[in-house]
Amino acid sequence: MTTFDSSAPRVVCLAGGVGGAKLADGLARVLPPSNLTVIVNTGDDFRHLGLTICPDLDTVLYTLAGVANDETGWGRAGESWRAMSEVGRLKGPDWFSLGDLDLATHLTRAHWLDAGETLTAVTSRLCEGFGIAPAVLPMSDQPAPTLIETDTGDILPFQVWFVRERWQPPVRRVILPEDVRASAAAVRALETADVVIIAPSNPFVSIDPILNVYPIRAMIEDVPRAVVAVSPIVAGRAIKGPAAKMMAEMGLEPSAAAVARTYGHLIDGFIYDCRDEGMAAEDGLALLCADTMMTGAAERERLAREVIAFAQELLA
Amino acid sequence: MTTFDSSAPRVVCLAGGVGGAKLADGLARVLPPSNLTVIVNTGDDFRHLGLTICPDLDTVLYTLAGVANDETGWGRAGESWRAMSEVGRLKGPDWFSLGDLDLATHLTRAHWLDAGETLTAVTSRLCEGFGIAPAVLPMSDQPAPTLIETDTGDILPFQVWFVRERWQPPVRRVILPEDVRASAAAVRALETADVVIIAPSNPFVSIDPILNVYPIRAMIEDVPRAVVAVSPIVAGRAIKGPAAKMMAEMGLEPSAAAVARTYGHLIDGFIYDCRDEGMAAEDGLALLCADTMMTGAAERERLAREVIAFAQELLA
Numbered sequence: 053m054t055t056f057d058s059s060a061p062r063v064v065c066l067a068g069g070v071g072g073a074k075l076a077d078g079l080a081r082v083l084p085p086s087n088l089t090v091i092v093n094t095g096d097d098f099r100h101l102g103l104t105i106c107p108d109l110d111t112v113l114y115t116l117a118g119v120a121n122d123e124t125g126w127g128r129a130g131e132s133w134r135a136m137s138e139v140g141r142l143k144g145p146d147w148f149s150l151g152d153l154d155l156a157t158h159l160t161r162a163h164w165l166d167a168g169e170t171l172t173a174v175t176s177r178l179c180e181g182f183g184i185a186p187a188v189l190p191m192s193d194q195p196a197p198t199l200i201e202t203d204t205g206d207i208l209p210f211q212v213w214f215v216r217e218r219w220q221p222p223v224r225r226v227i228l229p230e231d232v233r234a235s236a237a238a239v240r241a242l243e244t245a246d247v248v249i250i251a252p253s254n255p256f257v258s259i260d261p262i263l264n265v266y267p268i269r270a271m272i273e274d275v276p277r278a279v280v281a282v283s284p285i286v287a288g289r290a291i292k293g294p295a296a297k298m299m300a301e302m303g304l305e306p307s308a309a310a311v312a313r314t315y316g317h318l319i320d321g322f323i324y325d326c327r328d329e330g331m332a333a334e335d336g337l338a339l340l341c342a343d344t345m346m347t348g349a350a351e352r353e354r355l356a357r358e359v360i361a362f363a364q365e366l367l368a
Numbered sequence: 369m370t371t372f373d374s375s376a377p378r379v380v381c382l383a384g385g386v387g388g389a390k391l392a393d394g395l396a397r398v399l400p401p402s403n404l405t406v407i408v409n410t411g412d413d414f415r416h417l418g419l420t421i422c423p424d425l426d427t428v429l430y431t432l433a434g435v436a437n438d439e440t441g442w443g444r445a446g447e448s449w450r451a452m453s454e455v456g457r458l459k460g461p462d463w464f465s466l467g468d469l470d471l472a473t474h475l476t477r478a479h480w481l482d483a484g485e486t487l488t489a490v491t492s493r494l495c496e497g498f499g500i501a502p503a504v505l506p507m508s509d510q511p512a513p514t515l516i517e518t519d520t521g522d523i524l525p526f527q528v529w530f531v532r533e534r535w536q537p538p539v540r541r542v543i544l545p546e547d548v549r550a551s552a553a554a555v556r557a558l559e560t561a562d563v564v565i566i567a568p569s570n571p572f573v574s575i576d577p578i579l580n581v582y583p584i585r586a587m588i589e590d591v592p593r594a595v596v597a598v599s600p601i602v603a604g605r606a607i608k609g610p611a612a613k614m615m616a617e618m619g620l621e622p623s624a625a626a627v628a629r630t631y632g633h634l635i636d637g638f639i640y641d642c643r644d645e646g647m648a649a650e651d652g653l654a655l656l657c658a659d660t661m662m663t664g665a666a667e668r669e670r671l672a673r674e675v676i677a678f679a680q681e682l683l684a
Contacts, residue, residue, distance in 0.1 A: 102420075103418055103419075103475075135468045135475065138472030141497065143493070144479050152450035152454075156451045163418060177458075180459070181457065
């Protein structure tokens with residue numbers, strides 16, 4: 053295993069949940085901590101049982117801390133469910149599962165938010181509590197709820213569609229809020245980044261919400277640097293979650309090529325899975341095929357190294 | 369065991385934590401459910417870890433539901449502490465212990481409060497969840513925080529003094545909020561009550577906060593009915609908690625007689641423990657000595673029957 057040294061590029065990784073968390077973990081394993089900032093989607097945050105729940109942030113935190121439940125893709129390993137079972141018995145809403153260990157994160161976050169701290173500051177405290185060295189930043193300190201308009205015209209909060217309705221209602225469009233601003237910390241990280249990596253997360257409900265936060269898209273477009281994206285679609289299917297299903301419903305071919313076209317001129321390089329043989333370069337987009345599945349820690353590290361090396365070539 | 373029948377008096381019991389919960393449980397065992405309303409102190413409610421915690425309400429609920437931890441006097445039997453240990457590891461505040469089962473109550477309450485329901489409505493839902501038949505009402509739907517001014521002039525929220533500081537800082541005075549109003553349900557219960565029972569709870573931090581809620585004191589004073597109090601002081605000591613210590617610090621002799629004088633003309637009858645031989649009637653106050661310790665369910669029932677029978681004599 054090689055780790056990039058002090059001449060390593062300064063990397064900002066835009067991440068959603070599982071895929072983003074795994075690549076972020078790979079990057080954390082090969083980069084000096086001060087060279088990595090993970091900016092995480094908070095569009096699927098919601099208020100539940102009186103608490104602010106940040107599913108993508110928590111998946112990234114748990115993965116970087118080595119306490120994630122890799123089988124479910126959410127929540128913590130070794131979890132127990134005493135509080136949640138009792139909520140069910142008391143006829144409280146139990147459609148969103150919060151384990152006893154997971155609850156500690158939400159309770160601690162609620163304490164500091166109640167004390168007036170920003171979500172950025174609270175996330176930094178949680179990183180410290182979990183022993184996470186790289187910076188993990190919410191995309192914004194403002195609420196920025198993603199809404200899903202279904203084919204029947206219903207408009208659902210993201211988690212209601214994603215978890216309660218098990219992402220089954222077909223999606224007509226994703227509605228993102230206007231006038232959300234990035235935190236100062238996120239802007240600072242982007243200002244000094246050599247490389248921006250768009251993780252293999254859902255382009256529409258994980259990455260677009262981040263790009264939609266002012267001025268993140270403009271900063272990525274305008275500043276000269278290498279911007280690379282990793283495809284979340286492998287062989288026409290999402291590794292996990294609704295990305296492929298959503299693309300089909302929104303009139304897009306569910307393919308790595310369609311993901312690359314979605315990002316368009318925003319990206320300089322695109323990493324697709326070697327299983328997707330049909331990828332062809334267009335418009336001068338640099339391409340790299342890799343094994344993107346990240347089934348274990350070694351695969352995360354390897355992919356992270358390949359992504360960084362690919363981006364460094366684009367910088368040169 | 370005899371249970372009062374449909375000609376039983378309509379009883380309102382004013383209750384704080386442990387002692388109040390035990391007497392309420394005794395009353396619930398001998399009265400038809402529709403004849404009992406327990407109005408509970410919410411002066412020690414506070415916001416913690418983002419949640420609204422109602423310690424006295426919960427002690428009453430858990431005791432009536434048969435799930436209370438009788439050894440500690442707070443929280444639930446068979447409790448576990450996974451969430452709380454993890455909050456400590458994340459450097460969140462862990463001075464107030466919330467067990468995993470207990471958390472379910474606070475989370476469910478938070479959900480319904482967030483949905484805009486009153487604390488009265490939420491408490492009714494929790495009663496249903498726990499299978500509790502008598503009405504349990506918070507003294508008010510408004511926040512009514514009790515503050516403790518210590519001998520150094522510090523003014524502490526009640527739970528900070530009581531739990532975090534282990535009720536050690538000497539008390540100069542108890543500060544109760546102004547302009548707090550009773551819920552409609554509490555007023556209705558008092559309007560139709562034949563008997564008001566003041567439970568063996570701390571007069572200053574459990575009962576006074578209830579009496580301070582408009583128009584509870586006036587309703588108890590004005591309407592003809594039997595009002596009886598049970599002494600929380602036995603042989604010069606509080607059975608549990610800071611009542612005796614507070615009385616000494618506030619210049620009162622810690623005795624059953626002093627508790628009776630504190631309630632003054634508000635009460636028609638006073639039940640003291642038979643260990644307190646020095647009690648003497650004054651000002652036409654009716655007296656009854658009883659074993660007030662309520663060590664088990666049988667003792668709670670027996671004391672409840674004695675208290676009701678005593679009050680009925682005063683009604684006649």
